Amino acid sequence: MKTEFRLEPLSQLDVSALVAYTFEDAPASSGTAERLPEETRQQLQELQTAGELTGKSFELTILRKPAGLTVAKLLVVGAGKREKFSETLLRQLAGAAARHLRSRGGRELAWILGSAELGAVASVVEGVVVADYDSDRYRTERSAEKSIDSLLLATGGDALPADAEGALTQGRILGEAQNFTRDLVNEPSNIMTPTKLAERAAEMAAQFGLECEVFGPEDIQRLKMGAFWAVAQGSQTEPARLIVLRYSPEGAPEQPVVGLIGKGITFDSGGISIKPSENMHEMKTDMAGGATMLGVMQAIAQLKPMVRVTALIPATENMPSGNAFKPGDVVTSMSGKTIEILNTDAEGRLVLADALTYAKQLGCTVLIDAATLTGACMVALGNITTGVFGWNKEWVNRVLDAANAAGEKMWQLPVDDDYRDLYKSAIADLANTGGRYGGAITAAMFIGEFAGDTPWVHLDIAGTRWANDEKPYRAKGPTGHGVRTLVQLLTDFQA
Ligand code: BES
Ligand code: MN
């Protein structure tokens, strides 16, 4: 998608579609519609009087050959009540406009910028990039063939604000990072194998100048990652990979080193504790945590915050086979702690346990993991809100603040010593499940046992990884949820 600024007066713009937004319970030419020529505003006023234009959020009204403009059509998007306007909504409005136009064969759109709105530039670009993504790449007649080729940002004759180009680039980087994550999550497990995930990570790292190291089964065993290996040994055809990416900007302080650990189960059958077949296909998305971290790394490699970051993705299938680990097995994790396996479907915490231990060994001083960890978290928060866990109040709050600033819904759930008894084992240091009740908490706390004294925050994205329905501003399917928050958290180090 080409993106560029257009500085001519709106009345002289020669594009196929111009987009303005207008507020509810306000004059028809409020919002950016305020900037339209007098004759066009008159037309909008008439539509409002006739009850055909209300400004309700995501209302879409098309005017062909609008008065006072040379454009073929004007699309007016309802922005809802002025008091509720936000950056998130602006991204969504731009996305809704893009999806609406392209569903009718439009490939070009011009968005009217409010005067001197630098923040809006990034939001609009990101909103359109995210909206232009589709999850139907395997359909032979793809809807993505109808995509937006050209996004124009119209200043209506005003001069560009300083660093407008920078804002444009930032919006594009953030949007593309989320789409990269969504692409990885969307791929079926016969294609997105651990090997393929590592290849995609290495390609991305090479393109954006990150260090990348990929370990295989022998390395995993040599490093004594007994918990990761327990899960990995079940796949007889797809070798496991441990993906490590490093971002170390010159001049950044030695500490902190932020460790981003993402669950990379490319298919979770449940293993010997096999899952019911209904909805099992959704378990191709069980590497969404890993994909989130790859999206974050792609973004920061370009945005260049002044902080060291290491990403670790333990990637493997979880399969039943003659080699598979079994309920009742006891394994020794890299940390030395022994784990009794009570359910092979609680595999995420096992691969993360060893990845966290290795992250500390590599010098990470703060750990953040993202994982499609528990159905219990989905029961608690649905697919709207990510669960946030951790003992370290400061880091939990930093993540929650970043989520808030990023417009992603995240909510803290407790960790508490009183839950510890639930995952005690009769014969080993820990058991890998804590039972049905409080399942998201005991899963999180199990991982936390391996963080030890290192500040650690866990994000359970089981619900938020995937959207079951389409919205005006984005396709159904993989969401890329979490990327914005973590990029926000890391770019806060810029100052
Ligand atoms: N990957 C699943 C969790 C999951 C479920 C993610 C639904 C997305 C949608 C995880 O590995 C799992 O199977 N968890 C079990 C844990 C249980 C065996 C203690 C669960 O949540 O049922
Ligand atoms: Mn599982």
Ligand code: ZN
């Ligand atoms: Zn899983």
